[in-house]
Amino acid sequence: MEYLYQINPILNQNVPIIIYGMGGIEKRLFYALLQQNIKVTAFCLKEGQNSNMKKFFNKKVISLQELKEKYQDAYVIILGQSSAEDGEILHNIGIKNIVVENITLKNKGVLFLGE
Amino acid sequence: MFYITGNDLWRILKSVQDKKLILYGTGVYANEVIKKLQCLDIEVAYCVDDDFSNIEVSIEIRDVYSLLLEKEDFYVFIAKKDRKKCAVMLQEIGLKFYQDFNSIVNARAMHPFIDEFLLDVHLGYTLPFQETVGKGVKIYGDINTAKYTIAILGGSTSDPCNYPWKSWGELLWEYHKKDWAVVVGAVAGYSSSEEVIKLIRDIIPIRPNLIISYSGVNDPLYQYPYVNNYQRFLYNKLCRLKVKDAYGASTIGEQVCYGVTSEISYAERWINNQRIMHSIAKEFDIEYKAFFQPTLYTKCRGESDEEVFLYAEHVGLSDRILYTQQVIEYIKELDLDFIKDATCWLDDYDGLFYDCVHVEELGNKYIAEKIYKYFFERKDEE
Numbered sequence: 437m438e439y440l441y442q443i444n445p446i447l448n449q450n451v452p453i454i455i456y457g458m459g460g461i462e463k464r465l466f467y468a469l470l471q472q473n474i475k476v477t478a479f480c481l482k483e484g485q486n487s488n489m490k491k492f493f494n495k496k497v498i499s500l501q502e503l504k505e506k507y508q509d510a511y512v513i514i515l516g517q518s519s520a521e522d523g524e525i526l527h528n529i530g531i532k533n534i535v536v537e538n539i540t541l542k543n544k545g546v547l548f549l550g551e
Numbered sequence: 552m553f554y555i556t557g558n559d560l561w562r563i564l565k566s567v568q569d570k571k572l573i574l575y576g577t578g579v580y581a582n583e584v585i586k587k588l589q590c591l592d593i594e595v596a597y598c599v600d601d602d603f604s605n606i607e608v609s610i611e612i613r614d615v616y617s618l619l620l621e622k623e624d625f626y627v628f629i630a631k632k633d634r635k636k637c638a639v640m641l642q643e644i645g646l647k648f649y650q651d652f653n654s655i656v657n658a659r660a661m662h663p664f665i666d667e668f669l670l671d672v673h674l675g676y677t678l679p680f681q682e683t684v685g686k687g688v689k690i691y692g693d694i695n696t697a698k699y700t701i702a703i704l705g706g707s708t709s710d711p712c713n714y715p716w717k718s719w720g721e722l723l724w725e726y727h728k729k730d731w732a733v734v735v736g737a738v739a740g741y742s743s744s745e746e747v748i749k750l751i752r753d754i755i756p757i758r759p760n761l762i763i764s765y766s767g768v769n770d771p772l773y774q775y776p777y778v779n780n781y782q783r784f785l786y787n788k789l790c791r792l793k794v795k796d797a798y799g800a801s802t803i804g805e806q807v808c809y810g811v812t813s814e815i816s817y818a819e820r821w822i823n824n825q826r827i828m829h830s831i832a833k834e835f836d837i838e839y840k841a842f843f844q845p846t847l848y849t850k851c852r853g854e855s856d857e858e859v860f861l862y863a864e865h866v867g868l869s870d871r872i873l874y875t876q877q878v879i880e881y882i883k884e885l886d887l888d889f890i891k892d893a894t895c896w897l898d899d900y901d902g903l904f905y906d907c908v909h910v911e912e913l914g915n916k917y918i919a920e921k922i923y924k925y926f927f928e929r930k931d932e933e
Contacts (some may be wrong), residue, residue, distance in 0.1 A: 455740075463557070463861075467555075467557075469590075470555065470585065470590055470591070471554060473586050473590055474588065474590065475589070475590040476590075488854065489858065489861075492590065492861070493862070494564055494591050494592050494593065495561060502879070
């Protein structure tokens with residue numbers, strides 16, 4: 437079975453991976469990575485997002501503050517559809533490794549490093 | 552290839568909570584499973600097996616009988632192709648399906664190890680039970696001596712044979728075991744269209760006092776009314792067989808007819824089928840009632856329900872919610888006395904659902920209670 441999408445090889449290198457957001461699309465993203473045995477470290481609540489859940493798919497749910505304090509070197513995956521806004525928020529707290537998913541965009545299938 | 556669905560994942564996490572996870576299998580498949588579970592931060596304590604000819608896992612392995620000596624609380628997931636054989640082995644050791652073990656694939660409540668259904672000429676598939684009236688229904692009590700007989704139609708949420716717990720039909724029967732018979736013709740996957748055919752063929756001849764349809768969730772699954780997906784699959788295969796007639800000729804082409812094209816919505820189809828079933832039942836002086844069932848899509852969700860809802864994979868979620876709302880609107884608008892909106896029946900409870908539509912035995916108990924109160928509580932008081 438061939439996968440419909442490709443994942444940036446940098447995510448295969450045993451790096452901490454955080455998915456930014458906890459909605460339906462983030463869920464699909466998590467599955468896409470899981471099906472290729474790529475381990476997600478945690479989910480990060482978006483700015484203004486609230487949740488009582490301490491774990492989501494058995495992964496920690498962290499705040500933006502915790503992301504800033506403990507995961508500066510992690511690869512943070514953001515959705516293509518809100519990449520401008522989310523990218524700016526993450527850039528402002530010092531996150532350098534931002535990966536934009538574009539499964540939901542026109543050029544489907546390739547996760548590439550955003551600028 | 553091992554693929555985990557959201558529902559399976561929730562079930563896996565719940566099953567291994569505070570328990571040691573043991574995998575039954577040591578081959579390639581088991582190794583894939585271990586890698587997947589590692590990505591989910593789920594640790595496999597060790598693997599067991601009854602065949603060590605093809606070991607691919609690198610963690611500790613033990614003989615399956617060593618489970619008899621395991622002192623800690625544990626849960627076994629089967630990660631081998633022949634799940635039925637493994638299930639039989641585990642049951643022989645004394646473990647119970649669902650409570651102590653499950654298959655890692657389709658890790659749900661529906662029993663994956665038994666031959667569930669029989670081929671059915673009109674419906675594609677049906678229940679496997681051989682009862683006194685023939686095959687295709689499950690009977691509680693004795694319909695020959697019962698003072699009151701209730702027949703139930705629906706899908707998996709009323710199916711009596713696929714789960715390791717009592718269906719609400721059986722629980723309803725337990726209210727009046729001595730005097731009642733309950734005939735369950737509900738089958739996993741049936742929509743209201745299958746119920747119509749089931750009613751005509753299998754339920755009316757039994758002449759119950761009351762027919763209950765507890766349904767709604769399966770109607771949006773099938774594109775063609777009165778033809779389920781298994782039937783489509785079956786007939787697509789059959790039409791290629793070129794079966795010859797008595798004259799040695801085959802005049803059947805390779806296309807299958809699914810009936811006339813229908814433009815009505817799924818919601819309207821569900822309502823129409825209830826009206827058809829009610830009319831038929833009325834012709835034979837049988838009381839008929841339909842309940843549009845509760846689901847997590849529109850239920851008031853508590854914390855546990857919300858968690859289940861989050862894990863569930865929602866293909867066409869917005870369509871399902873729209874369909875549910877449309878049916879509720881139709882029920883209000885038409886105000887037919889034989890159709891009831893039961894979508895709020897479980898609103899007072901949290902944590903009964905294990906996916907968007909199914910409940911475990913406690914949920915079935917509440918459904919049976921609601922049904923009993925609806926029909927009989929007043930009569931009991933009198």
